[in-house]
Amino acid sequence: xxxxxxxxxxxxxxxxxxxxxxxxxxxxxxxxxxxxxxxxxxxxxxxxxxxxxxxxxxxxxxxxxxxxxxxxxxxxxxxxxxxxxxxxxxxxxxxxxxxxxxxxxxxxxxxxxxxxxxxxxxxxxxxxxxxxxxxxxxxxxxxxxxxxxxxxxxxxxxxxxxxxxxxxxxxxxxxxxxxxxxxxxxxxxxxxxxxxxxxxxxxxxxxxxxxxxxxxxxxxxxxxxxxxxxxxxxxxxxxxxxxxxxxxxxxxxxxxxxxxxxxxxxxxxxxxxxxxxxxxxxxxxxxxxxxxxxxxxxxxxxxxxxxxxxxxxxxxxxxxxxxxxxxxxxxxxxxxxxxxxxxxxxxxxxxxxxxxxxxxxxxxxxxxxxxxxxxxxxxxxxxxxxx
Ligand code: GLA
Numbered sequence: 001x002x003x004x005x006x007x008x009x010x011x012x013x014x015x016x017x018x019x020x021x022x023x024x025x026x027x028x029x030x031x032x033x034x035x036x037x038x039x040x041x042x043x044x045x046x047x048x049x050x051x052x053x054x055x056x057x058x059x060x061x062x063x064x065x066x067x068x069x070x071x072x073x074x075x076x077x078x079x080x081x082x083x084x085x086x087x088x089x090x091x092x093x094x095x096x097x098x099x100x101x102x103x104x105x106x107x108x109x110x111x112x113x114x115x116x117x118x119x120x121x122x123x124x125x126x127x128x129x130x131x132x133x134x135x136x137x138x139x140x141x142x143x144x145x146x147x148x149x150x151x152x153x154x155x156x157x158x159x160x161x162x163x164x165x166x167x168x169x170x171x172x173x174x175x176x177x178x179x180x181x182x183x184x185x186x187x188x189x190x191x192x193x194x195x196x197x198x199x200x201x202x203x204x205x206x207x208x209x210x211x212x213x214x215x216x217x218x219x220x221x222x223x224x225x226x227x228x229x230x231x232x233x234x235x236x237x238x239x240x241x242x243x244x245x246x247x248x249x250x251x252x253x254x255x256x257x258x259x260x261x262x263x264x265x266x267x268x269x270x271x272x273x274x275x276x277x278x279x280x281x282x283x284x285x286x287x288x289x290x291x292x293x294x295x296x297x298x299x300x301x302x303x304x305x306x307x308x309x310x311x312x313x314x315x316x317x318x319x320x321x322x323x324x325x326x327x328x329x330x331x332x333x334x335x336x337x338x339x340x341x342x343x344x345x346x347x348x349x350x351x352x353x354x355x356x357x358x359x360x361x362x363x364x365x366x367x368x369x370x371x372x373x374x375x376x377x378x379x380x381x382x383x384x385x386x387x
Contacts, residue, residue, distance in 0.1 A: 002052075003027060006056050006118070006120060007385045010056045010117070014058040014060070014114075014116035022386070024058070024144055024384070025056065025058045025384075026139040026385060028138075029052070029054050029181060029381065030051050030053045030127040030128045031048045031131070032051050032210050034047045034049060036173075036276035036279075037333075040171030041170075042244055042269045042273070044269065045277055046171075046188075047276050048189075049187065050177055051121075051378075053120045055117070055118075055119040056118055057136050057140045059114060059115040061144075062112040062113045064082070065079055066080075067115065068115040069116050075090060079093060085097050094165040094166050095134050096133065098134065098162065098166065099158060100137070100141070102157035102161055103147075106157075108141065108147050113140070117133075122372070125212050125214075125342055126216075126337060127210070128177075130168075135154070135382050138154050139383070143384045144387075155172060155175040155178075158175040159171075159174075169225055172191055173189065173191070179382050181380055184200060184378055185201060192244055201378050204349060205348060205350075206347065207346075207352055207377075208344055209345040209347050209373060210344055212341070213312040213340060214369055214371060223339065230262050231265055234251075234258060238254055243266055243270055247270065264304075264306070264307075272301060292329070295330075295333040296321070296331050299332065303334075311367075312369065317332045320332035320359065327351065328348035328350070328351025360373055
């Protein structure tokens with residue numbers, strides 16, 4: 001569904017449910033991270049792009065509460081905005097509640113609104129469906145109150161919602177790209193300075209394919225916090241503020257002072273930060289074989305050193321490698337937090353159909369699971385479609 005079709009659909013659902021047309025329509029995309037994994041909370045670089053999958057909200061003024069109707073699950077959340085917004089039910093409403101509370105903290109009065117909501121970002125697939133929902137909510141508040149905030153502030157507000165209301169200690173990547181993505185571009189984000197650079201990706205000869213393994217292993221959330229702690233430990237042993245400040249040489253010298261596991265975690269992060277800036281250079285020069293090799297190297301480090309991959313993700317990467325450059329695949333890696341979710345593959349545009357069929361068939365044969373595969377051009381970040 002294009003964004004136009006999707007927003008038309010949500011507007012029609014609003015009309016059906018609330019009996020009048022919406023006054024505002026807003027959208028925010030999910031993302032796929034091309035490279036730079038588990039580097040954001042180490043002050044490193046990330047290189048994500050917004051994808052053509054969106055959270056969309058259609059809304060009008062309401063009578064008392066902030067009411068959100070999820071048009072897919074046919075479930076409503078009624079959020080009391082007469083005082084400070086608190087955590088509550090249903091569970092998914094906490095992403096919205098957290099954002100509303102963030103605006104209240106900045107002195108913004110949240111209006112009573114009727115909202116219809118739908119998302120085409122696969123849930124729990126590692127494509128930042130929660131960041132899309134948070135940034136979509138923030139964009140709706142901006143549209144409805146006329147009080148816009150600086151994009152960096154907006155992304156940080158959404159990240160805080162995820163920390164405080166969903167209990168996920170995420171970095172800043174997902175909310176930044178959902179806020180600041182630009183059509184035809186990847187976003188090179190320096191997570192220390194929060195400076196962004198748009199890296200054009202318009203070469204029609206290549207495409208990024210997202211391969212959803214359709215598995216999500218539960219251990220993910222606890223392991224994420226554990227990885228963060230291990231990185232902090234490595235930084236403190238190395239005597240640096242964060243792993244961004246450490247070099248591979250320093251790490252080798254200090255190897256004896258840390259456990260083997262902490263050493264490997266740091267080796268991934270230090271290597272990945274370097275790979276990310278090299279990949280951005282490769283993309284600027286349309287050096288696709290080089291970018292592809294960096295993606296594979298990223299995957300191996302995430303699999304062997306950082307240990308956040310899983311059998312299904314590894315299977316997709318192995319299939320991609322077996323197709324090879326001759327078959328049209330430059331590179332492939334797991335993307336996002338890991339423990340399931342998606343891989344991203346850099347492929348020759350002319351071979352997309354053949355590659356998708358081959359990956360789907362082989363993956364099914366090896367795992368007995370149906371993968372979901374789609375291509376996406378780099379999409380734009382959060383937008384006000386109407387209002
Ligand atoms: C999740 C987090 C991000 C980032 C990635 C790993 O998606 O939300 O902040 O840490 O994992 O790169």
